[in-house]
Amino acid sequence: MILRDGLLGLLLWFGVPAPSSATETAISCSGQPVQGGLLFCTATPGGTLVVSGSKGEALREVPVADDGLATIGLRRTEALELLITDKEGWAPPLTIPLEKRTDPFRTINGLDCDKVDARTPEQKAHAGRSWVKKQDAFGTFHTGQGARAGFIRPSDGPPSSPFGPARKYVGVGKDGKPCESTSVHRGYDIAIPVGTDIVAPAGGTVTLGDPDLYYEGGTVFLDHGDGLVSVFLHMSEIGVSAGDIVQAGDRLGASGNTGRTSGPHLHWAVKWRNTLSDDRGKDFYIDPALLLDLEPHQ
Ligand SMILES: [Zn+2]
Numbered sequence: 562m563i564l565r566d567g568l569l570g571l572l573l574w575f576g577v578p579a580p581s582s583a584t585e586t587a588i589s590c591s592g593q594p595v596q597g598g599l600l601f602c603t604a605t606p607g608g609t610l611v612v613s614g615s616k617g618e619a620l621r622e623v624p625v626a627d628d629g630l631a632t633i634g635l636r637r638t639e640a641l642e643l644l645i646t647d648k649e650g651w652a653p654p655l656t657i658p659l660e661k662r663t664d665p666f667r668t669i670n671g672l673d674c675d676k677v678d679a680r681t682p683e684q685k686a687h688a689g690r691s692w693v694k695k696q697d698a699f700g701t702f703h704t705g706q707g708a709r710a711g712f713i714r715p716s717d718g719p720p721s722s723p724f725g726p727a728r729k730y731v732g733v734g735k736d737g738k739p740c741e742s743t744s745v746h747r748g749y750d751i752a753i754p755v756g757t758d759i760v761a762p763a764g765g766t767v768t769l770g771d772p773d774l775y776y777e778g779g780t781v782f783l784d785h786g787d788g789l790v791s792v793f794l795h796m797s798e799i800g801v802s803a804g805d806i807v808q809a810g811d812r813l814g815a816s817g818n819t820g821r822t823s824g825p826h827l828h829w830a831v832k833w834r835n836t837l838s839d840d841r842g843k844d845f846y847i848d849p850a851l852l853l854d855l856e857p858h859q
Contacts, residue, residue, distance in 0.1 A: 798817070
């Protein structure tokens with residue numbers, strides 16, 4: 562992936578000299594300043610960081626944890642220059658330029674139309690139940706290490722489809738009629754045979770373990786803390802249940818070919834949720850491949 566290579570030179574520290582007061586911490590950020598990436602920003606513990614665009618428009622507010630760390634997800638379409646300030650006015654603002662993504666557009670043919678959209682009443686009811694389960698899990702928050710310890714690959718195997726591209730699915734239904742739908746690929750696909758072990762890429766609390774969601778198939782949600790949740794789709798076996806606490810490397814189940822797929826693979830996605838907001842519609846997915854390159858925060 563081009564972005565990953567380009568990022569090697571971008572693992573910079575941004576920062577300004579510390580303020581004179583011993584109790585206030587200057588804002589400084591490390592991590593991956595690229596659209597779809599993640600920033601670790603240190604600031605005064607217990608404060609609130611305000612992320613604004615280059616025109617000063619406030620985009621979101623992010624809490625600073627007791628250890629002085631704020632974990633800031635970056636949208637796939639984030640403004641290319643961000644201003645980070647603290648709401649309390651304790652420290653000078655920080656400007657962070659972001660690297661722009663260059664994701665391609667892909668067309669995927671040969672899909673089973675009955676898997677593209679829920680059509681029959683039974684399919685629609687199944688999709689509706691699945692949606693409710695996902696919303697409930699996304700609305701559940703646990704504390705944890707977040708991204709501090711970094712991420713490992715959830716399974717060995719070649720990456721088959723990166724995060725970011727828009728994909729148009731084209732197929733023909735049983736009635737011979739064509740169908741299509743377009744969506745942005747918000748996960749990171751690993752091509753592995755059905756039955757391959759899936760492990761936790763970082764520690765966390767399981768918030769959903771379901772063998773049969775309509776689009777997603779066998780699904781596990783894992784809340785890492787700091788609002789970050791990993792999503793694993795199309796699994797053939799679910800080895801954990803909601804409430805289970807796992808460490809990095811613990812087995813979650815096995816990969817499969819369930820739900821809306823065009824072949825056996827693991828779809829791993831990571832959602833950044835704003836823990837200061839009750840509006841789950843403003844949460845967004847970040848790029849898991851970038852997380853694999855993230856330096857742990859000491
Ligand atoms: Zn995928």
